[in-house]
Amino acid sequence: MSPAISxxxxxxxxxxxxxxxxxxxxxYVKPYISPFYSPCLATVCGGDSHQRIQGANGVxxxxxxxxxxxxxxxxxxLIFPLGFRMTCYYYRRAYYRAFWLSxxxxxxxxxxxxxxxxTRFPLIMQNIHRYFFYFGLIFNAILTYDAVAAFVESxxxxxxxxxxxxxSFVLLINACLLWAYxxxxxxxxxxxxxxxxxxxxxxxxxxxxxFVTKLNAKHxxxxxxxLIFVALTDVYVRLAAAGWLGHGRWI
Amino acid sequence: xxxxxxxxxxxxxxxxxxLVDYTVPVxxxxxxxxxxxxxxxxxxxxxxxxxxxxxxxxxxxxxEINGRPRLMCMTRLSDFDPAEPITITPMRAFPVIKDLVTxxxxxxxxxxxxxxxxxxxxxxxxxxxxxxxxxxxxQEFRKCIECFLCQDTCHVVRDHEENKPAFSGPRFFIRYxxxxxxxxxxxxxxxxVQEERGLGxxxxxxxxxxxxxEHIKITDNGIIPMKERVVDVKYDPIRFFRxxxxxxxx
Numbered sequence: 001m002s003p004a005i006s007x008x009x010x011x012x013x014x015x016x017x018x019x020x021x022x023x024x025x026x027x028y029v030k031p032y033i034s035p036f037y038s039p040c041l042a043t044v045c046g047g048d049s050h051q052r053i054q055g056a057n058g059v060x061x062x063x064x065x066x067x068x069x070x071x072x073x074x075x076x077x078l079i080f081p082l083g084f085r086m087t088c089y090y091y092r093r094a095y096y097r098a099f100w101l102s103x104x105x106x107x108x109x110x111x112x113x114x115x116x117x118x119t120r121f122p123l124i125m126q127n128i129h130r131y132f133f134y135f136g137l138i139f140n141a142i143l144t145y146d147a148v149a150a151f152v153e154s155x156x157x158x159x160x161x162x163x164x165x166x167x168s169f170v171l172l173i174n175a176c177l178l179w180a181y182x183x184x185x186x187x188x189x190x191x192x193x194x195x196x197x198x199x200x201x202x203x204x205x206x207x208x209x210x211f212v213t214k215l216n217a218k219h220x221x222x223x224x225x226x227l228i229f230v231a232l233t234d235v236y237v238r239l240a241a242a243g244w245l246g247h248g249r250w251i
Numbered sequence: 252x253x254x255x256x257x258x259x260x261x262x263x264x265x266x267x268x269x270l271v272d273y274t275v276p277v278x279x280x281x282x283x284x285x286x287x288x289x290x291x292x293x294x295x296x297x298x299x300x301x302x303x304x305x306x307x308x309x310x311x312x313x314x315e316i317n318g319r320p321r322l323m324c325m326t327r328l329s330d331f332d333p334a335e336p337i338t339i340t341p342m343r344a345f346p347v348i349k350d351l352v353t354x355x356x357x358x359x360x361x362x363x364x365x366x367x368x369x370x371x372x373x374x375x376x377x378x379x380x381x382x383x384x385x386x387x388x389x390q391e392f393r394k395c396i397e398c399f400l401c402q403d404t405c406h407v408v409r410d411h412e413e414n415k416p417a418f419s420g421p422r423f424f425i426r427y428x429x430x431x432x433x434x435x436x437x438x439x440x441x442x443x444v445q446e447e448r449g450l451g452x453x454x455x456x457x458x459x460x461x462x463x464x465e466h467i468k469i470t471d472n473g474i475i476p477m478k479e480r481v482v483d484v485k486y487d488p489i490r491f492f493r494x495x496x497x498x499x500x501x
Binding site: 089093096097102103106107108109110112115116117118119123124127128129130167186187189190194195197198199200216219247 | 455
């Protein structure tokens with residue numbers, strides 16, 4: 001992937017994600033919820049009748065924050081996936097090359113007078129990658145729940161008819177890609193088995209390590225695929241919530 | 252089918268130099284090192300270059316071919332357009348002695364700094380009994396032929412001479428990784444490699460992996476696992492508190 005393409009894709013994603021996070025609307029259409037707004041932490045997300053947000057009517061929310069919460073709930077959520085990707089070993093390579101030109105390409109001179117790498121603040125913070133990985137797993141579980149819920153007419157158990165639409169599969173593929181990206185992470189590889197000295201004494205962990213190693217070889221591809229698809233998932237839900245896509249329901 | 256190949260070879264010494272044009276006849280199936288030998292034999296007997304095995308196993312003929320660090324003996328002429336000249340320059344990260352020969356002494360200093368293998372108390376002497384899965388891990392790093400192309404391409408020292416005293420470079424990070432992953436090694440080098448050998452300088456742009464003629468996954472299997480091991484002992488508060496005293500031998 002050339003630095004110019006990395007630059008273009010990453011910049012477009014950041015621009016789109018910023019827009020989508022600040023819109024604070026059009027993120028829910030029964031039964032699909034945008035991954036940027038899940039889980040909804042504030043009651044303003046949908047419950048309160050006189051504070052209803054367009055395109056978010058009826059969205060299930062956790063209600064951690066009351067109706068006083070005015071900022072878009074996506075801002076709270078996006079910190080974690082953003083942190084996970086910012087500190088990811090693959091993205092680091094991509095943006096050091098594409099944005100910081102350090103170096104722009106192998107054996108090409110970099111334009112900086114001094115270089116201290118990841119030894120000082122703020123870049124020393126890259127070392128907390130594994131914590132973002134743990135948080136990422138929580139979000140993956142939530143988005144998997146959302147994907148399953150996209151195959152159900154209503155989330156209330158009393159009224160649980162089936163539902164299959166294009167959006168159900170969009171949410172499902174999105175969750176699968178995010179799992180694959182998280183599990184192929186270098187920190188995950190270290191945690192499941194890489195930190196051991198004796199593979200032979202831990203055969204099960206060695207097996208997991210072998211599995212993650214295979215996935216890890218595709219970390220770059222999974223990073224791009226999951227990044228682009230999560231944005232497309234939001235686009236789909238946004239357009240559906242705004243009523244541009246019709247019903248989109250198959251069964 | 253033979254043809255006349257145009258070469259631009261850097262000629263000079265520590266006081267300076269320039270690219271000199273040569274045209275030499277080459278044959279099908281030849282490599283860049285063959286062309287350099289033709290120059291020595293037919294055009295300029297005083298051209299200096301290091302070489303030994305001509306099979307990509309001795310790591311002597313490292314140079315930069317069209318700006319890319321490569322082994323001259325493993326670079327086929329058929330990869331290039333016959334009409335275009337091929338430029339050969341010495342490795343840029345090391346001081347030139349003469350023509351294509353550089354002083355790679357920096358690497359020997361860094362090699363001498365690596366604390367040697369220190370056996371555990373349970374198995375203090377060879378022969379060490381090891382399972383094959385544990386051996387394989389370090390065997391990958393043992394493939395290194397010490398051509399120092401990774402050291403040459405690494406921008407940390409290539410573009411910043413001032414970093415050399417504090418940076419061991421990719422070739423030696425895989426040596427530290429190999430020892431840290433060795434089941435019979437008792438010495439903990441994690442803090443050393445981070446605090447004094449410059450592991451944190453690496454920003455994992457993977458150029459070392461790209462140029463390795465032995466295809467060692469230097470970054471993915473050596474440097475990143477080593478960075479994660481450093482996090483275990485230096486930057487992970489939870490692991491810091493719950494770490495078992497015997498974690499080193501697990």
